[in-house]
Amino acid sequence: MPLASxxxxxxxxxxxxxxxxxxxxxFATGAGKALKEVGKGPFAIEQEMQSAGTGPLTPAxxxxxxxxxxxxxxxxxxxxxxxxxxxxxxxxxxxKLLAADSAGPSLGEDKELRTEVTQLVVARxxxxxxxxxxxxxxxxxxxxxxxxxxxxxx
Numbered sequence: 001m002p003l004a005s006x007x008x009x010x011x012x013x014x015x016x017x018x019x020x021x022x023x024x025x026x027f028a029t030g031a032g033k034a035l036k037e038v039g040k041g042p043f044a045i046e047q048e049m050q051s052a053g054t055g056p057l058t059p060a061x062x063x064x065x066x067x068x069x070x071x072x073x074x075x076x077x078x079x080x081x082x083x084x085x086x087x088x089x090x091x092x093x094x095x096k097l098l099a100a101d102s103a104g105p106s107l108g109e110d111k112e113l114r115t116e117v118t119q120l121v122v123a124r125x126x127x128x129x130x131x132x133x134x135x136x137x138x139x140x141x142x143x144x145x146x147x148x149x150x151x152x153x154x
Contacts, residue, residue: 070094113149117142 039045070090077088121142125135 066094066098069097073097114142114146117145121145 073090
């Protein structure tokens with residue numbers, strides 16, 4: 001079969017049919033890894049950012065946070081006013097939210113933690129009694145350990 005007897009269309013079809021398996025093989029071996037890297041890099045939009053709640057509050061972040069809280073409260077007050085509800089005192093709400101946030105949750109209020117610490121103190125008292133030592137006051141020791149746990153991160 002001489003090559004001259006093939007028409008141009010037939011040659012194009014033959015080339016396409018012969019190259020498709022090679023292209024598929026090349027894609028399967030190397031392109032999969034390359035495709036996973038597309039869109040990555042220092043200029044990519046989807047980068048892992050620091051989580052918002054980590055680290056201590058700096059004065060700048062504290063001021064920004066307070067400004068955002070004030071904006072949300074003002075928006076709530078505006079919506080309440082538009083609905084005809086009683087007016088919301090933004091400054092009082094702001095003080096209440098910031099006071100509640102600065103106090104933070106107390107470990108002493110966690111009933112499960114208090115129960116667990118009590119169990120540990122009772123077990124320690126039993127060991128102390130076996131060693132011939134005077135047992136500790138359970139409630140005072142539980143309070144002391146909870147205070148230590150609260151101050152652990154400072």
